[in-house]
Amino acid sequence: MHEALVVGGTRFIGRYAVEELLEHDYRVTIFNRGEHENPFADRDGVHHYEGDRTNDRELLTAKREVEPDVVIDCVAYHPRDVRKATEIFADVGAYVYVSSGASYAVDEIPKREGETPLRSCSADQAADDSGATYGNRKAEGDRAVFRAAERGVNAMAVRPTVVYGPHDYTERLDYWLHRVAEYDRVVVPGDGTNLWQRVYVEDVASALRLVAEEGTPGEAYNVGDRNALTLADTVRAAADALDTDVELVHASDRELSTVGLELGSFPLYRPAPHLLDTHALAGLGWESTPVAEAMARTAADHRESDRTGIECGPDRAAEETVLDVLDTI
Structure with a gap:
């Protein structure tokens, strides 16, 4: 049985990623600060490791404790988060970064991985927390994944468009x-x-697992309702x-x-x-x-x-x- 570490894992996309992994015979550890109710508190096969993903020592300790085969990173909101994660998890079987369709810089129809330009990201934008820079930060996270893959890390990105489904806290x-x-x-x-374009949350979860298992290092994969x-x-x-x-x-x-x-x-x-092209996925x-x-x-x-x-x-x-x-x- 494979070990999976889900960074996040209790609210929305992460919650469904945990369910998807369990359904495919993974043991799962959730890594987060424990600020939200844990829907898996009484579930067999799910463990909770409390820590702050922005604290490199805590993230490294979790990695050493769990020894994951797969890491699904649902809460990397700044480029530094992705850079450090790809260093810490450099030797895992697969690291999958949850990016966003907001990474794209132009309104082509459809937006295609590797063809449609990504947003730029200045140093100020990379450190910002506002919604105005969300796409810029996600795009820079994508580039961190690409650079990690060039170093031999099995790192990939998944770019969902607007996600909907049960437990959607955005409302x-x-x-x-x-x-x-x-x-x-x-x-x-x-x-x-x-x-x-929107995408059903269970489909995002299945995309994350499939990319971890079958994806190509250094690639990004769009995900949206067909x-x-x-x-x-x-x-x-x-x-x-x-x-x-x-x-x-x-x-x-x-x-x-x-x-x-x-x-x-x-x-x-x-x-x-x-509209995102989903042929690669x-x-x-x-x-x-x-x-x-x-x-x-x-x-x-x-x-x-x-x-x-x-x-x-x-x-x-x-x-x-x-x-x-x-x-x-």
Whole structure:
């Protein structure tokens, strides 16, 4: 039985990575600070090693204690994290860095590994913690993986686009699930055709395992739903999963401005299309879950949770004002 070390492992992507590894006969150790509830506290085959991944000594001690064959790094948010991890885990069977589709610098359709340019990253950006530099930092992490592979480290990167599914603490999709569950009419920004590809969390987890087992050192692998939905189709899929009918009412920037909103005020809206080519990952045998099936699981979890996503987008009062404005046009 192989040993896996998951850096992170209790919240979202890491949680599903642990499940995926367990299902494929790995023993798993979670390495984190223990600040979030551990869903595997009573699970056989899962151990918890408490420590701070930014503390090199603690990370090295965990490596020596676990002696992992595979490392899945879910919480490397700064380039230094990746550089140090690829040094500490230089002799493991596989080190997989969870990067992001935000690493890409230009809006090509689709974005392809090794072809579409990556974002640059200055020293100031590398040390920053804001969302504005997230893509820059992830791209520099990718470059750290590439350099490590040149030194002989079996290091690879996986670039998910926007991840959704049960236990999604960002609540971006919960906003739309809550809207269609509670109301007959919802405002959708623009004409609803904007495309921001998403990926089901279980599919990210299977990608991480497959890349660890079959991937090529120094390569990055995009991961995204093979059937990419527009925002309008996403809202319709959410309604179908909740077995409810909803009217989508489209609003332009001008109409939204009457209540101080704009197109970007709504979660999962992106002005330029974002689509990742996933052929490299498919070449390893990866497949994505059909969107209807993934949405059904996500909606079922939403029903059981207290997540509403109300902090992710406009409140209902503003939305109803926009609906009133549109009804008078």
